[in-house]
Amino acid sequence: MTDEETWPELASDERGPVPTVAVVGRPNVGKSTLVNRILGRRAAVVQDEPGVTRDRVAYDAEWAGKEFSLVDTGGWDPDAEGMARSIALQAELAMRTADVIVFVVDSRVGPTDADEAAVKILRTTKKPVVLVANKVDSERQESEIHELWSLGLGEPFPISALHGRNSGDLLDKIVWAFPEVPTGALKERGPRKVALVGRPNVGKSSLLNRIAGEERAVVDNVAGTTVDPVDSLVEIDGEDFVLVDTAGLRKRVKFASGTEYYAALRTEAAVEAAEVALVLLDASEQISEQDQRVLTQVTESGRAMVLAFNKWDLVDDDRRYYLEKEIDRELGQVSWAPRVNVSATTGRAVEKIARALREALGGWGQRISTGELNQWISALQAATPHPVRANKAPKVIYATQAAAEPPRFILFTNAPFEKQYLKFIQRKLREDFGFPGTPIDLVVKPRESRKRPKK
Known part of the structure; x- marks a missing residue:
């Protein structure tokens, strides 16, 4: 065998x-x-x-x-x-x-x-x-x-x-009354569900109201106006989406208290219930630790992600130059997420959000056949093998994509793999197959030792 x-x-x-x-x-x-x-x-x-x-x-x-x-x-x-x-x-x-x-x-x-x-x-x-x-x-x-x-x-x-x-x-x-060809497949999915997340006062409710074309969420300059997630069926670029406006995340749930604690819990649940998170960042301000915390939470949830830099109408040439530097330095861990520069105030590029959401959801549900995956991993290892450790060359013997939404790969190996080599595989997966807008989960299962016990 x-x-x-x-x-x-x-x-x-x-x-x-x-x-x-x-x-x-x-x-x-x-x-x-x-x-x-x-x-x-x-x-x-x-x-x-x-x-x-x-x-x-x-x-x-x-x-x-x-x-x-x-x-x-x-x-x-x-x-x-x-x-x-x-x-x-x-x-x-x-x-x-x-x-x-x-x-x-x-x-x-x-x-x-x-x-x-x-x-x-x-x-x-x-x-x-x-x-x-x-x-x-x-x-x-x-x-x-x-x-x-x-x-x-x-x-x-x-x-x-x-x-x-x-x-x-x-x-x-x-x-x-049943149709000859059901449009179902349980059709429970319906319009894709989008969680609108970000730190307080980045303009989430303003963007929701701009997309909806009416006041569906309370907007105030005071941070923290939205407490409960609000579901809205909206149309962007000819397609229906369910947008969930959430409370701004200040602290991790375990460090929050009172109303903020429950708002954080509900926001966390809204992200888990969504398929894709539209993460808003204030383009006119520096990328903050709070922004990083939001990005980490969404990535760990396994949801697709789109980055929307809001308040673009306030960005001048100098700020644009420094923003690109910040993105390279601070957002390298989510470089795979599609980006769109928008303004909830003026409506700039709001229709482009739909294109970015579709791209991220496409990557989130993407699959690679087992045959193609194993041919690819064999060629990758032949060109760039794992470094030899303890007189042994770790390698992938068999690989399969166990799930999508998000993509999850299981690598059956002859020995444990180093994190750096796994990051290399992940990077090459994105280069060769795409997977835009989605985290990728790699699970390594080393083969058990077949050494016979000494008599």
Whole structure:
């Protein structure tokens, strides 16, 4: 058996694309009860008070031999504020990313202003919509749902999610609406999620408002105005992104206290939940230790990264010269991150942010086949072998990319490797394959010694 056969390639067993069905509607119309009815078990939390479901939650479902992803959402309200606004945003994302939308209304209340506002969004999605009139517990009540025709979504389908009335027929109707080719693959990803991070007062909220074209975040010259992460669905250069404005990071979480401690925790969680971090730096000021701390946190989180130098309208020729020197000296560890020079005040180059985000996300999800990787590593070692240590020449016997997002490589070796040689491999990986905007993780697994014990 060869060394290569000792470590077979790590294979992934991923399910192919399945249709995605989003259950949406305003609060307390019975969406989670319907989800539980379709699943045949109590999976979604149900209470009499509105607003219990706060995020998109996906479940595996099946009907008549057809598998699909069923997405429960929080209540959608066009006038929501605070936490409710974030909940509404998640419901809106579900509407835009589903293959089929199940729009649930309360038959006993009839069409409301919130329902009509939701219909306007539903029409823009150009997805099939099944209008469900819930809480119709008897045939007599079916005659009372004619008002729902005014929503303009066709015939309302009467059901009782609580008692299961007509639920089978509803599932037939949903399955019939599936597209021939699902756009799903669980389609949970939807718009890419971007954490807007940086030290206090670098202009994160101002940039969010500039991109959104409206006041979505409070802006003040006093550092630390933003405390809670704020989710906003925005369009940059023709593509939707979810931007999360976060509190400015002053200290490490363990050294913070009071409100600052919890703000730092929430910011840390926002970075972990995002796919890419847009790190803002103040181009008009020197790169600080706080900036370095933010960059380290994002790199350690394994997220893709884009550097945005804000307040470029305040940068003159002298500052530009010194800034380039600072970047070379202070940001060498993240030289792989795409850079864009912007101004939240004037709107300069804001559309270029989308291009940089796409580039970073592309590198974050990049893969190299095992065959190509091993050919490359063999040629690299032949040209530049690892220095001999203790009369032994360490070398990679077999390599594989175990994961993406971020890229993670496992190197099976005949001996431990020095850090400097690993940095050399990492640098050559970037030179030959790219991997822009993403940290790269190299894991070395030395082969165990085969020496026989002395008798």
